[in-house]
Amino acid sequence: MWSDNQLTRKLKIQYPIIQAGMAGSTTPQLVAAVSESGGLGSIGAGYYTAQQLLEDITQVRQLTKKPFAVNIFVPSQQSTTNNQIEHMNAWLKPYRRALKLEEPVININERQTFERAIDIIIDQQIKVCSFTFGIPNTDTIKRLKNAGITVIGTATSVDEAIANERAGIDIIVAQGSEAGGHRGSFLKLGPKEHEAMIGTMSLVPQIVDAVTVPVIAAGGIMDGRGVLASLVLGASGVQMGTAFLTSSDSKASPLLRESIINSKETDTVVTKTFSGKYARGINNQFIEDMQQYPDIIPEYPIQNQLTNLIRKEAAKRGNKELTHMWSGQSPRLATTLNASALMSKIVNQIDTLLSGV
Numbered sequence: 001m002w003s004d005n006q007l008t009r010k011l012k013i014q015y016p017i018i019q020a021g022m023a024g025s026t027t028p029q030l031v032a033a034v035s036e037s038g039g040l041g042s043i044g045a046g047y048y049t050a051q052q053l054l055e056d057i058t059q060v061r062q063l064t065k066k067p068f069a070v071n072i073f074v075p076s077q078q079s080t081t082n083n084q085i086e087h088m089n090a091w092l093k094p095y096r097r098a099l100k101l102e103e104p105v106i107n108i109n110e111r112q113t114f115e116r117a118i119d120i121i122i123d124q125q126i127k128v129c130s131f132t133f134g135i136p137n138t139d140t141i142k143r144l145k146n147a148g149i150t151v152i153g154t155a156t157s158v159d160e161a162i163a164n165e166r167a168g169i170d171i172i173v174a175q176g177s178e179a180g181g182h183r184g185s186f187l188k189l190g191p192k193e194h195e196a197m198i199g200t201m202s203l204v205p206q207i208v209d210a211v212t213v214p215v216i217a218a219g220g221i222m223d224g225r226g227v228l229a230s231l232v233l234g235a236s237g238v239q240m241g242t243a244f245l246t247s248s249d250s251k252a253s254p255l256l257r258e259s260i261i262n263s264k265e266t267d268t269v270v271t272k273t274f275s276g277k278y279a280r281g282i283n284n285q286f287i288e289d290m291q292q293y294p295d296i297i298p299e300y301p302i303q304n305q306l307t308n309l310i311r312k313e314a315a316k317r318g319n320k321e322l323t324h325m326w327s328g329q330s331p332r333l334a335t336t337l338n339a340s341a342l343m344s345k346i347v348n349q350i351d352t353l354l355s356g357v
Contacts, residue, residue: 003038011150013066017040034339037344068127070128071132078276118144125148133184133300152173153172156176156198156203179219181326182279200217217235217239221238224348242327257336263327268281271290273290273303
């Protein structure tokens with residue numbers, strides 16, 4: 001059976017399909033639907049307060065008894081200067097004026113939010129905790145594993161995968177450059193410190209050969225063909241984001257859903273203009289404008305906070321040119337099926353493909 005392997009046995013799930021965290025876009029209904037359908041749903045808690053995380057955990061548990069994950073961001077080591085913030089605020093002033101917005105107050109509390117989330121995950125006896133933007137410190141990993149929690153890390157290069165395994169991570173997501181949303185990169189490459197941009201098909205087998213823990217393929221996977229191809233490449237499973245983002249169970253706005261459904265594979269770009277971290281989304285006016293920005297873009301989470309109100313107000317007004325529109329590189333394969341129907345479609349497609357081999 002294609003679905004019976006080390007990963008599914010470890011996570012106690014039926015199918016090796018994980019719904020990506022997608023911070024800000026998951027709902028308890030989405031998470032529960034994926035888990036109930038045999039996959040692993042994930043609460044995208046990257047931007048959550050402790051109260052929001054507790055509420056989502058409670059609601060998911062009311063909807064399913066199956067395992068689910070909580071995905072959180074590893075705190076950054078940003079070094080943005082006050083001058084960089086002032087310059088960015090000056091650049092963003094016309095956008096704020098047009099949308100009648102005030103200048104935001106910067107509040108950096110990543111570390112406290114992260115540590116509180118870890119406490120909650122342990123206290124609530126969550127079965128799986130996944131990370132992006134880096135590797136937690138040794139003490140955090142030990143605390144989670146001592147509590148019987150399976151720990152999943154993210155890698156965009158072989159070196160990052162090796163670093164995850166050495167740190168004690170149980171399972172590694174190999175995030176190809178096709179993936180929508182934020183890149184999970186944390187090791188800088190070369191003197192210019194550029195991001196790793198290796199495609200999924202190239203990245204997965206190289207990581208599989210370099211580590212001994214199960215590998216999950218991510219990036220551009222939207223249907224049964226992508227799942228089966230990933231398994232052939234040596235992955236033990238897949239992580240899918242954009243495919244579930246357009247489902248009726250997600251928190252994505254109608255504006256975002258329609259934009260993805262109506263996009264083509266050439267419409268996405270990788271940009272750090274919205275958040276200070278590289279992320280893949282549909283190109284628009286704001287991204288194009290920011291290519292003319294003459295200074296260094298503040299690092300995450302500062303740039304994320306500086307553009308936050310602009311993005312929210314633009315989305316509220318239905319203006320897709322001034323808000324982030326995260327999407328992977330396979331938008332032509334997106335559907336509006338609910339999560340349960342999408343899971344069934346994927347499983348049936350894989351079974352059909354295998355029966356014809």
